[in-house]
Amino acid sequence: MLAKLKAVTFEVLETMYYLFPETLEEGEVVPARGPFLRSWVTIAGPQSLRIGLQVPQSLARKMAANFLGTDEAGISKPEMEDILKETTNMMAGAFLSKMEASGAFKLQTPEAQWLTDAEKSKKSPANRLRFDVDDELMELFVEKG
Amino acid sequence: MAYNVLIVDDSATMRALIRKVLVISGFDIGEYFEGANGREALGILEQNWVDIILSDVHMPEMDGATLVKNLKQHEMWRHIPVVLITTESRPEVINPFLNLGVHDYIQKPFRPETIKKKLTGILGEAITPDASETESCDF
Numbered sequence: 001m002l003a004k005l006k007a008v009t010f011e012v013l014e015t016m017y018y019l020f021p022e023t024l025e026e027g028e029v030v031p032a033r034g035p036f037l038r039s040w041v042t043i044a045g046p047q048s049l050r051i052g053l054q055v056p057q058s059l060a061r062k063m064a065a066n067f068l069g070t071d072e073a074g075i076s077k078p079e080m081e082d083i084l085k086e087t088t089n090m091m092a093g094a095f096l097s098k099m100e101a102s103g104a105f106k107l108q109t110p111e112a113q114w115l116t117d118a119e120k121s122k123k124s125p126a127n128r129l130r131f132d133v134d135d136e137l138m139e140l141f142v143e144k145g
Numbered sequence: 146m147a148y149n150v151l152i153v154d155d156s157a158t159m160r161a162l163i164r165k166v167l168v169i170s171g172f173d174i175g176e177y178f179e180g181a182n183g184r185e186a187l188g189i190l191e192q193n194w195v196d197i198i199l200s201d202v203h204m205p206e207m208d209g210a211t212l213v214k215n216l217k218q219h220e221m222w223r224h225i226p227v228v229l230i231t232t233e234s235r236p237e238v239i240n241p242f243l244n245l246g247v248h249d250y251i252q253k254p255f256r257p258e259t260i261k262k263k264l265t266g267i268l269g270e271a272i273t274p275d276a277s278e279t280e281s282c283d284f
Contacts, residue, residue: 015254082158093232
């Protein structure tokens with residue numbers, strides 16, 4: 001499942017942002033400083049799932065500027081939230097479209113939350129993949145919804 | 146020929162993106178209108194001529210399906226092509242809209258050349274091979 005999610009994540013990032021993530025191996029580190037923005041979408045069904053992304057504010061700002069074609073300095077927090085929610089929504093939609101027997105599942109509205117360094121450490125999902133995106137950390141996670 | 150375009154999406158960010166992609170694609174936009182839901186879209190149509198509508202599915206107040214139903218009941222608006230902009234391509238999501246009379250759908254994420262090809266196809270214009278190759282650009 002993570003492999004399929006990784007594939008759709010790469011597709012969304014490359015198509016919409018022209019960003020090319022690289023998978024981080026165990027032990028590889030990309031420095032990241034909070035606050036962090038986490039966004040997720042619940043795929044509701046017989047076995048509900050929650051899939052999402054978590055990025056530092058600096059990457060959220062970069063993605064929003066890239067997405068909207070504007071200067072990073074002019075990007076607001078709500079715009080960053082909107083962009084990351086839209087990204088997770090696209091990922092979840094693409095993921096669901098590729099799943100077999102997906103008829104019983106339904107996408108919920110995407111959500112977003114800001115986390116401090118401490119909150120991020122406490123709430124870090126176990127089932128996740130880490131990527132290096134333009135020298136910034138991006139985490140893709142999946143958990144029971 | 147320039148076409149008047151109406152984009153309906155509750156996300157201002159997504160509306161801005163679609164507009165940007167349309168401009169990059171080279172699609173000939175005449176007037177550009179946007180609404181945050183179906184109700185706003187109907188208000189815009191009362192006042193303006195629109196050639197094509199790009200609509201989201203899930204929106205507060207009036208969703209995409211209700212918007213299409215309203216359009217189809219209206220003498221002036223029933224022939225305006227509607228293209229869904231959606232995150233999903235599953236038949237169970239798309240088919241009900243096609244049955245309502247939606248012309249086509251574009252799945253996010255999308256590229257400028259995809260959106261131009263769809264729209265020009267729907268509006269009855271041929272795309273020259275040169276144009277579709279040269280306009281594969283960054284955004």
